[in-house]
Amino acid sequence: MTNEASAALERAWQQEWGRLLGLLVGRFRDVDLAEDSLADAFESAARTWPTDGVPSNPAAWLLTAARRRALDKVRGAETARRKLPLLVVDHVREEERAQREEVVDMDDVGDDELRLLFLACHPALAPESQAALALRLVLGVPTAEIARLFLVTEPTMAARITRAKKKIATAGLPFTLPDDGALAGRVEVASQAIYLCFTAGYAPGFGDAVVRADLAGEAIRLARLLAALLERRGEVAPAVLALLALMVLQHSRRDARVSADGELVLLADQDRSRWHHEEISEGLALLAALPPTTGRAEELRLQARIAARHATAVHPEGTDWSAVAADYVRLERLSGSPVVRLNRAVAVAEADGPRAGLALLDGLDELLPLSHRLPAVRGELLARAGETDAARRQLQVAIDRCRHEAELAHLRARLATL
Amino acid sequence: MKYIGFLVGYNDPDYSWASAGEAEQAAEMDAHGAFTEAVERREDSTLLGGEALTDGDSATVLRQVDGDVTLTDGPFSEATEGIGGFYLLDAPNLDVAVELFAALTPYVIEIRPVDTSVS
Numbered sequence: 001m002t003n004e005a006s007a008a009l010e011r012a013w014q015q016e017w018g019r020l021l022g023l024l025v026g027r028f029r030d031v032d033l034a035e036d037s038l039a040d041a042f043e044s045a046a047r048t049w050p051t052d053g054v055p056s057n058p059a060a061w062l063l064t065a066a067r068r069r070a071l072d073k074v075r076g077a078e079t080a081r082r083k084l085p086l087l088v089v090d091h092v093r094e095e096e097r098a099q100r101e102e103v104v105d106m107d108d109v110g111d112d113e114l115r116l117l118f119l120a121c122h123p124a125l126a127p128e129s130q131a132a133l134a135l136r137l138v139l140g141v142p143t144a145e146i147a148r149l150f151l152v153t154e155p156t157m158a159a160r161i162t163r164a165k166k167k168i169a170t171a172g173l174p175f176t177l178p179d180d181g182a183l184a185g186r187v188e189v190a191s192q193a194i195y196l197c198f199t200a201g202y203a204p205g206f207g208d209a210v211v212r213a214d215l216a217g218e219a220i221r222l223a224r225l226l227a228a229l230l231e232r233r234g235e236v237a238p239a240v241l242a243l244l245a246l247m248v249l250q251h252s253r254r255d256a257r258v259s260a261d262g263e264l265v266l267l268a269d270q271d272r273s274r275w276h277h278e279e280i281s282e283g284l285a286l287l288a289a290l291p292p293t294t295g296r297a298e299e300l301r302l303q304a305r306i307a308a309r310h311a312t313a314v315h316p317e318g319t320d321w322s323a324v325a326a327d328y329v330r331l332e333r334l335s336g337s338p339v340v341r342l343n344r345a346v347a348v349a350e351a352d353g354p355r356a357g358l359a360l361l362d363g364l365d366e367l368l369p370l371s372h373r374l375p376a377v378r379g380e381l382l383a384r385a386g387e388t389d390a391a392r393r394q395l396q397v398a399i400d401r402c403r404h405e406a407e408l409a410h411l412r413a414r415l416a417t418l
Numbered sequence: 419m420k421y422i423g424f425l426v427g428y429n430d431p432d433y434s435w436a437s438a439g440e441a442e443q444a445a446e447m448d449a450h451g452a453f454t455e456a457v458e459r460r461e462d463s464t465l466l467g468g469e470a471l472t473d474g475d476s477a478t479v480l481r482q483v484d485g486d487v488t489l490t491d492g493p494f495s496e497a498t499e500g501i502g503g504f505y506l507l508d509a510p511n512l513d514v515a516v517e518l519f520a521a522l523t524p525y526v527i528e529i530r531p532v533d534t535s536v537s
Contacts, residue, residue, distance in 0.1 A: 085419070
């Protein structure tokens, strides 16, 4: 394939997949049919663009090809065997869609893309299915790739996606925008699915990769899209913007988190020149525009603020640990999470010494019985307080519990220094 | 689409009809009234039916193997023992069904679409 054609195709896949699929799902009310037809259109483009040249409007070309393919399938024998009911769409929209049949105004389809995201992240679907479906339907990530990102086998992921798509059709999940009253709840569910993608990429529970930056990057794309689509409709979504700020700030450190030999590099030891400073600027700007709020949005905003305090410290010693600890106090009050308490203890230890941090760990053991981070933090703080024997015992507990290679290497190295 | 809502239990695990006071029982009945009215207010939805059920002690399970009918006393499973009643609702999609069933505030409800591919 010519470079020009393959670049145009790649760009169309990256930028237009969700919008095109949204249009097709709205028109044909069948997710499988829409997906198959769009994939066929891309295949056909891969065959013809190199010889015929890249069309002036690649998206319109793909949409026309996909529609033609879908109509063929509808008329053909394939749908005679179909067992699943058609997707529910609102009637007004159907008329609009019929009129739009010949007009391809790609700027006008943001709502269909948003419908697609809300369909993928419907609360009647399991959270892990929501995340996978969002990647697949909205970003066009192939199943094999989603399986790799979530560290499951391809048949497992394929089964999960098939089951979710079947439920969409049989249970009558609508391809509509939620009512004003329901919108906030649906945005919340979608945000959680996006955050699930992000955390799965950022802190894998096992295996040897420290950061799977590609999955975290896809989560950021989804959040950007959700924020932009909501803004387009005049909706204010502070939780989505706070989530985006948090993810952008965390993700800006990805290259510095891993050493040349693939080992985890702690925040204090990271080469800060390898942080993506333009992303930090973006995250700070997003955060600056967010006033204090309540609930989940405030939790995300506080987390983003903490990430910002780290991101703006030129040296580790320059970190304002007292301010970080104060943010954690508010975050702990809101979330009641023992993990937040653990992080707060780390910040307090930096600000006021290891003994102050250790005191905050009391009572956490029964709340985090399987955590390797709790004994790891306790071991580190005991070591700093000069209690070497107790520190060794705690680090050994952490090593026994930890399943993440890079973190294990770090814990073993720390134990060896004592 | 047709949805059946099985009232599989109470949101308050300590509540039961038998042990409830008159006021509590009246509040439970009011929820059914609120549900019926909510369905009537929507032009796109219809209540097709619904009944309260006697408890699992009066259930009988019928099985047939090679033409032999056998009956067993009691419900098929623990879950069915808890089903206190059901509603059959016609609604345009799951979101509407959820919105309407949510008027039945006391209950945990399993919502199942009717399988139209077999009828």
